[in-house]
Amino acid sequence: MTKIVLLGAGNVASHLYKAFKHCKNTNVVQWYNRSINSIKPFENEVNITDQLDQLIEADVYIVCVSDDAIETLTSALPFKDRLVVHTSGSASLYDIDKKLFRGVFYPLQTFSKSVNLDFTTVPICIETLRKQDYKLLQTLGENLGCKTYKVNPDQRPALHLAAVFVNNFTNQIYRIAHEITERHGAEFDILKPLITETARKIQDVSPYMAQTGPAKRNDKKTIKRHLKLLDNEHHEAIYKLMTSSIKKTHNGR
Amino acid sequence: MTKIVLLGAGNVASHLYKAFKHCKNTNVVQWYNRSINSIKPFENEVNITDQLDQLIEADVYIVCVSDDAIETLTSALPFKDRLVVHTSGSASLYDIDKKLFRGVFYPLQTFSKSVNLDFTTVPICIETLRKQDYKLLQTLGENLGCKTYKVNPDQRPALHLAAVFVNNFTNQIYRIAHEITERHGAEFDILKPLITETARKIQDVSPYMAQTGPAKRNDKKTIKRHLKLLDNEHHEAIYKLMTSSIKKTHNGR
Ligand SMILES: NC(=O)c1ccc[n+]([C@@H]2O[C@H](COP(=O)([O-])OP(=O)(O)OC[C@H]3O[C@@H](n4cnc5c(N)ncnc54)[C@H](OP(=O)(O)O)[C@@H]3O)[C@@H](O)[C@H]2O)c1
Numbered sequence: 001m002t003k004i005v006l007l008g009a010g011n012v013a014s015h016l017y018k019a020f021k022h023c024k025n026t027n028v029v030q031w032y033n034r035s036i037n038s039i040k041p042f043e044n045e046v047n048i049t050d051q052l053d054q055l056i057e058a059d060v061y062i063v064c065v066s067d068d069a070i071e072t073l074t075s076a077l078p079f080k081d082r083l084v085v086h087t088s089g090s091a092s093l094y095d096i097d098k099k100l101f102r103g104v105f106y107p108l109q110t111f112s113k114s115v116n117l118d119f120t121t122v123p124i125c126i127e128t129l130r131k132q133d134y135k136l137l138q139t140l141g142e143n144l145g146c147k148t149y150k151v152n153p154d155q156r157p158a159l160h161l162a163a164v165f166v167n168n169f170t171n172q173i174y175r176i177a178h179e180i181t182e183r184h185g186a187e188f189d190i191l192k193p194l195i196t197e198t199a200r201k202i203q204d205v206s207p208y209m210a211q212t213g214p215a216k217r218n219d220k221k222t223i224k225r226h227l228k229l230l231d232n233e234h235h236e237a238i239y240k241l242m243t244s245s246i247k248k249t250h251n252g253r
Numbered sequence: 254m255t256k257i258v259l260l261g262a263g264n265v266a267s268h269l270y271k272a273f274k275h276c277k278n279t280n281v282v283q284w285y286n287r288s289i290n291s292i293k294p295f296e297n298e299v300n301i302t303d304q305l306d307q308l309i310e311a312d313v314y315i316v317c318v319s320d321d322a323i324e325t326l327t328s329a330l331p332f333k334d335r336l337v338v339h340t341s342g343s344a345s346l347y348d349i350d351k352k353l354f355r356g357v358f359y360p361l362q363t364f365s366k367s368v369n370l371d372f373t374t375v376p377i378c379i380e381t382l383r384k385q386d387y388k389l390l391q392t393l394g395e396n397l398g399c400k401t402y403k404v405n406p407d408q409r410p411a412l413h414l415a416a417v418f419v420n421n422f423t424n425q426i427y428r429i430a431h432e433i434t435e436r437h438g439a440e441f442d443i444l445k446p447l448i449t450e451t452a453r454k455i456q457d458v459s460p461y462m463a464q465t466g467p468a469k470r471n472d473k474k475t476i477k478r479h480l481k482l483l484d485n486e487h488h489e490a491i492y493k494l495m496t497s498s499i500k501k502t503h504n505g506r
């Protein structure tokens with residue numbers, strides 16, 4: 001039974017807490033947050049605290065706080081030589097105070113407190129300095145039903161950056177499509193099956209192989225017609241840049 | 254029983270043929286393609302031809318040929334006053350020769366001959382000049398198990414343009430994420446659950462509400478770190494433009 005203390009009570013901590021609760025071989029022995037109110041509702045099922053000096057012993061401390069707070073919070077921990085990990089995609093492992101055994105347990109997924117998520121689909125990227133810490137975190141991830149991946153200090157920030165592309169930028173592309181349909185009195189909903197299929201397709205084939213459309217075909221007539229239809233400079237800039245990006249990838253131009 | 258003649262044998266025609274075959278109230282009475290070879294394999298189950306003057310009578314002729322060929326092909330049809338529709342998102346209804354009853358039956362989805370697709374998830378956008386033709390096409394779509402949408406000449410091109418954003422541009426964003434992970438020796442596969450979840454999220458909430466991340470938070474530190482990591486001018490240009498686009502949407506900047 002792995003004893004866990006969770007620190008933080010935001011999107012990630014809330015989902016992790018729920019996931020660990022349904023997990024046989026793990027035990028969240030304590031939940032810390034600097035403001036106690038957000039964890040008050042759980043006081044009957046777990047030991048809660050807002051005092052760092054009241055933290056109890058555990059096999060691993062999972063620090064799910066804002067990137068900028070990792071350094072300050074871990075320096076303030078009143079113990080040493082225990083395993084403390086953060087869950088950030090971009091913060092360094094060395095942001096954790098060096099008196100501790102340091103590690104990263106980065107769940108590569110998008111979490112919102114209010115949106116349910118099947119945790120077994122979350123890939124966990126693990127970075128540690130000590131072999132035994134890696135083993136522990138790997139087992140922890142597997143207990144959650146997750147796939148785990150060993151990553152190095154070069155790979156994790158790259159994955160985080162790539163995640164910004166496929167999550168934030170893709171979502172902004174959806175947003176612009178929403179603006180275009182609204183502008184012309186069409187329903188955005190009609191696009192949803194295509195959005196689903198576009199994401200599904202690349203589960204089996206590479207994005208390179210999956211590409212189709214006017215930019216790839218260099219169908220100048222359609223591209224011209226599209227640019228004429230766009231009455232928003234900003235949308236036009238994105239259309240042009242993405243079209244030239246596709247051409248570059250597929251025609252070397 | 255609606256009698257259908259299919260014209261063309263590419264991605265769309267092949268999927269439509271398969272879908273109509275499994276459909277109780279429709280009957281593909283003939284399949285035309287200018288090159289007979291691609292439909293030869295079906296000669297035992299359907300009347301095939303490569304001669305326009307051998308086309309038989311039907312309730313609707315569905316022209317699934319390249320956009321540029323719609324005009325020439327429909328002018329060459331040896332009959333008039335019959336319902337002829339094309340399946341294009343961007344070609345005009347008026348590309349169909351005016352001796353015919355004209356319409357559009359635009360399946361808003363991405364089709365590749367080799368990729369299986371559940372046709373019931375395909376939205377069908379319908380445009381006609383005559384009311385009775387709309388009814389027939391609507392029933393046709395419903396027989397396929399599809400949702401049908403009445404669109405006008407302003408809406409359909411806008412939907413096609415928006416489809417290029419959510420399909421081609423999103424796919425190119427995936428491609429760049431693939432390049433970034435490869436460049437840093439990380440596995441693109443780790444991103445796949447996030448890609449799935451990003452597409453799933455907007456089935457319930459608007460892309461505006463679904464947005465998160467450094468650009469929306471205006472997290473300058475992370476943005477700077479990302480830009481430093483990007484060693485490709487072209488990726489950098491996309492990162493900057495998409496980041497400013499998100500800022501514009503969420504902070505009016
Ligand atoms: N959200 C995601 O999709 C996601 C995905 C993967 C990884 N991550 C990473 O997971 C970590 C947490 O993200 P999140 O989305 O859960 O954040 P969040 O929802 O914004 O929650 C932030 C948490 O940090 C606490 N906190 C902030 N500043 C603090 C300080 N100076 N001292 C102590 N506690 C402080 C907050 O406490 P209060 O409640 O008192 O404000 C809150 O509990 C970050 O490293 C993030 O990069 C997030």
Ligand SMILES: NC(=O)c1ccc[n+]([C@@H]2O[C@H](COP(=O)([O-])OP(=O)(O)OC[C@H]3O[C@@H](n4cnc5c(N)ncnc54)[C@H](OP(=O)(O)O)[C@@H]3O)[C@@H](O)[C@H]2O)c1
Pocket residue numbers: 260261262263264265266286287288291316317318319320322325326339340341342343344359360361362363364365
């Ligand atoms: N693919 C999609 O995802 C998709 C989605 C929605 C709508 N559409 C629309 O559906 C239509 C067909 O697209 P597709 O992807 O199925 O095309 P495709 O796979 O490229 O097939 C094109 C078909 O058109 C025929 N053709 C081309 N030029 C011709 C000509 N001058 N005369 C007679 N036939 C000619 C070809 O005949 P050969 O076999 O002899 O070359 C072939 O059967 C287009 O209007 C497209 O905009 C496509």
